[in-house]
Amino acid sequence: MNPTVARLTLRGLLGRRRGVLLLVVPALLLLVSAIASGSSGDKHDLTVTILGRLGLGTLLPILGLVVGTGAIATEIDDGSIVYLLAKPLPRWKIITTKLVVAVGTTWAFAAIPTLLASLLMYGTDDGLALGYTVATLVAGAAYSALFLLLGVVTRHAVVAGLAYALIWESLIGNFVEGARTLSVQQWGLSLAKAVAADGAVTAPVGLGVAVPMLLVLTVAATVLASVKLAGLTLAAEE
Template sequence: MNPTVARLTLRGLLGRRRGALLLVAPALLLIVSAIAGRSNGDAHGLTVKILGQLDLGTLTPILGLVIGTGVIATEIDDGSIVYLLAKPLPRWKIVTTKLAVAIGTTWVFAAVPTLLAGLLLYGTRDGVALGYTVAVLVAGAAYSALFLLLGVVTRHAVVAGLAYALVWESLIGNFVQGARTLSVQQWGRAVAEAVAGDAAVGADVSLGAAVPLLLVVTVGASVLASVKLAGLTLAAEE
């Protein structure tokens, strides 16, 4: 990890309007949770629905999209990536540094609010808040890697990522049985279910399958992004 690249990436990510945009999702989650926490209904069922569908299923992939593409796609679009690629840095180190920044930022804006929302909704009972927090941590890392890869391979990363997040993860991943095996959201649910020991989470993928898949996607996307970035360097030099 390169400290200079990390500092510049973080400043670019949070120094524009994107920084304010990142506050919208956690604020929405906390407001909804605070209101729902005052209701007299089924607190457990409500917590699972809000943290599972709204948070893990919708807000986390959207945050991963904004952050994952934001750490590199903007630099590629405006051409400033050339100055970074001109430095004597291995391309894999650039990618891993930007990925580390993306994952850390996603955790701050997604995992921390998840824990707070879970405590507002259900307290520390049954480990539900902790379970979903860990789920958002692992899913957030996978989303960050996937969307960083999109930022490298296409100039339409935000459009492609939004289609993936809303269509595949939020729609197909929730309602089409066969597609759930290939859903980051469902892998996160498996982790939440294991940590909380709560079958009501409703994971459709076993923990034994979810953990390797999360690792393969995160590492694989990082490696592929490094290869593609090296190719971008060659294209620029030619």
């Protein structure tokens, strides 16, 4: 990890415009949770629905998109990445440093609010708070790697990532049975189910599938992003 790259990446992510976007997601989750906590409905069902579908299925991928693409896509678009690539620094180290910063930022703006929201709605009963927090941590890391890769591969990373987050994860991943095996949200739910009390969380994907898929996605996205960034370096030098 390179401290200079990390500092520059963090400064870019927490800039005025992007910083506001990062605050909107946890604020929305906490607002919905506060309203739900005062509802007379089944607290367990409300908590599972809000944290599973809204939190893991919609807000987390959107936050991962903002952070993952923001960690590098802006530098590529405005050409400032050339100055970074001119340094005698391995390209994989640039990617891994940016990924560490992206993951840490995603955790700060997603995992902590998820924990607070679950405690607000359901307390510590059935281990839901811990289960969904663990799911958010692991799925958040996978999303960060995926969208960081997207930021390196295409100049339309935000549009492509938004389509993925809203169509695949929020819509298809929730309602099309065959697609659930390839959904980060469903993999996260599998972790939540494993951590929470028996029967507290349902997940269509088994833990034996979810964990390897999360690892493969995270590692593969990081490696591919490093390879692609090396290609950009060669293009610049030519």
